[in-house]
Amino acid sequence: MKPTQLIIFFLLITITSQAQTSELGTLADQIYFNGEIYTMDDNRPMVEAVAVKADSILSVGSKEDIMKLKGDKTKLFDLNGKTMIPGLIEGHAHLYYVGLNLLEVNLVGAKSYEEAIERVAEKAKNTPKGEWIIANGWHHDKWDTKPALINGYPTNKLLSAAVPDHPVILIHASGHIIIINQKAMDIAGINSKTPQPDGGEIIIDINGEPTGILNETATDLVSKHLPAPTKKSVKEAITLALEECFKNGITGFHDAGSGGYMINLFEEMASENLIKLRLYVMLRGTQPKLLKKYFKKGIQLNLYNNQLTIRSIKLMADGALGSRGAWLLEEYTDAPGVHGHNVTPIEDIDKIVKTAYKNGFQVGIHAIGDRATREVLDIYESTFKIKSSNSSKDARFRIEHAQHFDPADIPRVAELDVILAMQAIHMSSDRPWAIDRLGEKRINEGAYIWQTLLKSGAMIVNGTDAPVEPLNPMAGFYASISRKTLKGIPDDGYEPQQKMTRNQALRSYTLDAAYAAFQENAKGSIEVGKWADFTILDRNIMTIPENQILDTKIAMTIIGGDIVFDYNQTD
Template structure:
């Protein structure tokens, strides 16, 4: 039977039927991506040939021949040309404004000696006005190639720094953020130089420490909460500089393939800034923000109004960040046994454990996730204990609580299975192992390192996911470095052969999940992101090579060549 013998109205109906069969929902894609290796992190189809997007949502994943039915004259096409695409990477623990300000201020992350710091400050002094504060961050004495003379508690003293900056107060935060280094001018403004004339051997700070020399004079090192003695005198940031830092942070995320960011502890001023930037259409990274636990009034205000879950999926606030101990580098991590290289010292409890329990209870009852910073084994144990107390008091509120411990860097072996038992998520930054492991053994000794430090595989095998990240600006935001550390357990220079404690390596599949689907789970967002699946947001990271199959030694050569956020190309290396 020939089509020309059919009445025109029947031909039209037939064409509509055929079109509907080829594209059941009558949907057309605004973008189709194909031509490379596409890892979905979706268990139903691990790899696909093509992905179709309509505006900012994924509408198809599968064979390229089947994706063709979603194409029309207005569909944009991206040929990967053999490159590799994954779900958009998620920074699982970082400090967004710290990332931006690190680009505005003095970046000391690549310094390899005390003299490097002195030289960097001396150079900045040349362009600074007299009395202008010089602020920086990123130094780490345990990573230096050589140590200066006259150390006190393994830290440098301020004298060389003060010589090159006599008229400018200087404050340089440790890479970890858990210590700071001040020059004489900054200490004079803080009133500490006056005290130093008589010696301050008995000077105490709750939850912190002023490092002093044998005469009781401050050396310039302020540990943990003692940093406030200097920080409260630093001029407040302005809205203009905040906006600059914000925009720099967005660009840094896009360059590094980061489409979502778990912001670990923000005050009310930063919340207001984020809301402003969103209203102006500048929120081009999805932020999952944790309220800072230092501000009790802020917490009470949010408890009363409840979580803010953004329907636009750009800015969500439903968690609280508690800072419960310090870092290993500054010997502020709270330990069950004393430091191997400082036998009279156990670190610092920087937040009362009673407040941790109180926050856990209020979090359960008001719908807020609690994310507690803990690096030392005692801090981890104490927090798990407080979480457990809260869960037992309010068992009906514990369904799907997803409480987290941020870092979980050093654990007592008895506490490793408790994460799964209590359904507590460890948010662990694998790159810390690469940076810290070479000297962490000096702090903890071999036994504690081997039995309880960076225990990724043991935790995964116990049944909990791991949220990965960098803790930027403690480490550069580059996710490739953390991915490499996850699967190699090596320093970024490629040593030692076989890696540190190789039995704790992640597989590449586990490492990819830790930066995508498991990171999304850690923010209650696995239904909208973290895998390339129909119905999820169109956030993708595109690499120049296949991180899942290349030789381990080639991983660090990987580059982000394109970042797609909300269905739009926001970064292209070719540009």
Template sequence: MQGGSRLWILAAYSSSTPAQLFNMTNKYFFLLGIYYLMLMQGCSPAYEEATHIFVGGNIYTVNPDQPIVEAIALKENQILFTGDAADVHGYMGPETKITELRGKTMTPGWIEGHGHFMGLGYSELNLDLSDTRSFGEIADLVKAAAEKTPKGEWIVGRGWHQSKWTESPGKEINGFPLHHEISRVSPDHPVFLYHASGHAGFANARAMEIAGLSPLGGEQMRDAMELEGGEIIRDENGNPTGVFNERAMGLISRHIPESSPEKDIQAFELAQEACFRNGITGFHDAGIGAATLELYRQMKSERKLKLRMYLMLAGGQKEWLEEWFLKGPEIDSLLTIRAIKLSCDGALGSRGAWLLEEYSDRPGHFGHETLPMSYVQKIAELSLQHGFQVCSHAIGDRANKEVLDRYQAALESLKGNIPDHRFRIEHAQHLHPEDIPRFAELGVLPAMQAIHLSSDRPWAIDRLGEKRIKEGAYMWQALLQTGVPVINGTDVPVEPINPLANFYASVTRKTLQGKPEEGYEAEQKMTREQALKSYTLDAAYGAFEENMKGSLEVGKVADLVVFDRNIMEIPEAEILQTKVVLTVLDGKIVYQQ
């Protein structure tokens, strides 16, 4: 008997109840007995020998022709067989490793359809504000960081969201507090705290002084107030409150020292480990620059990159994009570069999303167009000519309509000779009802993050009002019914990387506290099958990779995840208690609980 199999038996016996042991022993030795019977008869395996076989669990393939199977066999990094347990014995050989799932659930490896990989890594290194529930808590965390940070060094954090606070911060301007409390606890340190959405930031007095934007006002500061595509929130005297919205964030962030190569590598490794712990085997990185790309290439050359990365080039660097248009996409099973990310508006939480009608809770304000629409159309036309996909960030209904219009104009410029472009809109969070069918008509894919509903819906109604929420916000089922796939994800670090929380949001449309009882706009819920597909096969389709991964089919890469519960059948509340117990990427175990 193979050494690995002997170790497996010992481990299984030591951790099983008598009933589990009886069932496990019967299944395992049934298969093993068939194999030894073949050896005694002088037979060799009837088929190609597998390197690893999984049996004894619930295996959901996301293959419509064979949705559930009893066993799966791998040959190195590819799937060799899927089917009944009784048929897998022909793939057993003397070196085959056999894993009994013991009732656990296997699916294809999950794909983060829209996230920020280095942001995930740095969220584990910088000040984490995601659990704060008041402005006072934030001030306390900044004070604690200042006490252990050398004077003059920057304190950077992310994750605050004013609409999630349970206590009033005191005086507010446009829904945001003033900087004074943060400045009081950190007089010797410049501080910049990114909003959970990444579309706004909070600076203390020292940071504004370094940027030449005196919190007491002045001509230089007043000139900066007119920044196009962004906003400095000011008090009644015209002084900055500390909140910098959209493109105005650059006035502060450009002064934050660049990270060191050593710290970048540390963040990369932390992000990759976090993905594996959560069953993520693929990642769509939504907007990277040249330096980040070189880091990824370095990690690949040093064999440290194991995650499958699909990269979107940051679209604001025109000269860089022109270089890529000349050389064309790079397609690889680990590191693919064939998409361009365009940021066309802001976030709903910071009132930066670009709306057709004014904000319900800020009359006269419509959000921000953060990129000229003429530029969007030009990049779309060039991308069609050079084989690139365009992925445009659009949250508000005005931004979504404008991007769809520019995509349509670019496609019409081809005069019927339209390639398989799979242009995307990232977030597609709030749509005008007339624009919902246009996604399918134009072949545009919505990349939506279901977890945003759980986090945002309780306060989003204040921004949009009931009518706009019900007719056009988080319209998953309405889009699916048009025939267009929906790509799921978390937008990490805006939300935690945990895909099970996202799966729960997809099928319940509730907050993670289980409210409301029936879910928000329950008719837009995904089925569990739709939600699983949105995180696997549909996400693979969104990266032109559906023939390589996204489902458990013979010939596809061996990317798998095993959960301790059957997420397709358990009660809704148990989904959030489910754990990843095993992640397999390219046929190798990269995480084991």
């Protein structure tokens, strides 16, 4: 071959190589292959391999094609038959309180009131007298044995006798009702003359004396006396919560209501690259100055290398079903005359929603009972009639929890394009006793009606409301498709016609959760150009027998191409 021919030959090779690089992109930093890879992209539901460059997905497709992007520095991840899915997104939970729950006395799993008190008494032995003790997670409906009850709840007599020298707060798993001992009552100044608060209740005995049980807004009477946590302790709690997210395969997190102090701390930690999680924060609607600040400042998108977004507001319409605080159209089946509580005046909610809409902010409102969901839908419907230069037809307003609907209101959800953040695990935990609260007719027609809502065109975002429920998304996935308790009861599931399919359940934890945060173009599916956020499971939850799902382990959690959890690296 002549010199000129050699030059032309090498030029052709260079041009071909450059053309291939231009077509496929640059060489990959990472390649994942040899597993079951579910993309949540309807056009290509499964692929053989995924290539990553920096923090984004470079290419997806066949192993043969993706391996063409392999370079000398490319890291190869052989999945060895494991299952890879888009990074799981927690659709409604409370980051700080997840961590705080790990630092305080944990009452989850206590089989009786006595066992819960024993855990608190043990903590008191090593706590200086006079210091507050806070315990979380008791649930009287899950106790094997129950003490004497007033209005369905245990009084503080046993607690006060067992722990007399420390003010104590026992927080119900729902977070909507507490029991305080006599020491805490004395500090808060709660006695028979204390007036009942709006939107809450001090439960009293037959003699008119307070029992230590405080429901909904009545909890504010004691919470204002708690010492402010130190910045160090708050950061420790957040760090623990982040670790808990990563080991549960969580790559995105919708934080359902944080105040100004917490948001400033999130920003500080994110600026130091200490969050890593895709944190979507809802502003706490009870802080007018905070809302005013952000209405002026505007929505904050993908701050600090996509760790933090602030564009939503969290409000409260009612309480919880377990505490009979959920606001119902008809009285509770097991409590004649009781309809629950409207914890924030409707006119206040309406004003904030309309102001948020005019300023381009999303709104998510806690509404559990059918009266609350109707009131929220009414507010949203009237709000969407407003014409403003800043408001958008794509508001993506949400109802948080949305456990119970009157049948007449079900079609309105899709008609108004309202997103439902429903925690499937709540059905699993609550359904055994929820029928006592609502009765069979209301349970069948309007409670936890996932499939009915999906068929109507509504969108459901899944999650756990942690620390109300454990953060484990596999429990939420199992509850979604089985409608059973975590003990596998009943055999066919509660109201089995309302089960989600496995694809619907996975969508509710990935692409639809991303959509609910306006981030469907950046995450929620494994597609070219999206963030390299993945969850790798040790088995295929889309095909294994239902009773094996709860045994599924998170093998690896990846955010932006960085491995934030690796099961093989844990102790």
